[in-house]
Amino acid sequence: MRKTASLLAVALLLLFGAGAATAQGTSTADRTITFANRSGETLWIGANVNADGSQQLTDLPVLADGESATITVPESGEPQYWRGKFFARQDCSGEPGESFHCAVGDCGTEPGTCTTGEQPTGLAEFNFDPNDAGAPWYNVSYVNAVALPITIEPTGAEPPPDSGQCEQVGCSEPLLEHCPPENLTDGADGQPQLCTNPSRDERTPYSDAVQEHCPRAYAWSKHDQEPGNDVMRNCPSCDGFTVTFHEGI
Template sequence: MRTSACLLTGLLLLTGAASATAQETPDHTVTFVNDSGEQLWIGSTTNPDGSEQLTGLPVLADGESATITVPESGEAGHWRGKFFARQGCSGEPGADFHCAIGDCGPEADTCTTGEEPAGLAEFNFDPADPDAPWYNVSYVNAVSLPITIEPDDADPPPDSNQCEQVGCAEPLLPYCPPENLTGGEDGQPQLCTNPSRDEKTPYSDALNEHCPRAYGWSKQDQEPGNDVMRNCPSCGGLTVTFHRPS
């Protein structure tokens, strides 16, 4: 009985220490860089797992950047979600605000609906996971602006693929199959939409060839030798850059 009591006390102490460590771990940051050549409104949606929906998301003129803190140590104890560029936005926030790409509701600094087709920067921030954060670029729905994700202040182990950049800066619209390409009001190519996100298509083949470190279809991470997902436990944050479309 005495041994069991000591063991229980030890377990409680260890649990308390682990909880304290998790609580003391600072939240990561995400920095957005606009290198797209146009004004962008940053959008975000979250996984349906209690992750906090973000407000106060930045609006960036071309060449600007902004940094937010991810609420991973909030009530949910993690943050899992995605960021995307809202393009061609106009109207009065809270009323008729609307975006040509990445539309997600009538507010300029937060999303109230699911996003329309756009390229995504996806993250899993979880203090309980020693291998987190995990990150990837996804063109499973569509692609307009090329996206890269790069960790900040990282110190990865030698000979590992941790903390590597994912996505690509190369314009992708020139490789879009014509039947999947739509233009903007100026007639220039604007969006390439995946015709079937859950199977390989000429769309995913084109993206895999020119941007192998991004999802071109939903099951790409199950393909042998795929190169789409990374993690970086040593980073203080990550930088998402939206590049020029052509």
């Protein structure tokens, strides 16, 4: 098993906002995240931050199918770290600032920023911290729900042999077809759109299905405590990441 105590500590930090001791690092450059939309539909990118002073992001992109866009993560500005999550807002409509809402990943009435917590969906989670020599840390989480499959791939770095670092996480294959029927919600077009975890803190048929078909993503909240789990990575040598949203069905 390649997971270490530090890996577990950061996993818990990402999911629950817990504090963790960090080693002194030397990286101060702000890294980038490129969002790639391969979902077959228009996506509004959403982001929420941990309750630790991390800066909420604004002017997040709207991507037609096949488009990509890049943002810079403010890891070197105040408070000198950034910990949060990105997700796809799907099937959105309405007047910005007034009636704008999304069927999946809804987080307020502003298209370019989130003003509330997100509705359940899949998450690309990150911990950027220049004072942590192991950072950035990253994972895909389907702890709450899964809609579009997500992959995270570091850029500008090769995975060191046998280290577990800088590897792709998540999965690209559709997962909704494996959703237990009682957990599945259809979209306005009658097609499967969202699979919701009925109990995020325990093993369920939902988590078993996700874990079987996407072992490099969190399927439930304590997944990282299972022996041999394969859900968390770090990549201190990377210059950024590509987060890709794939077709859901």
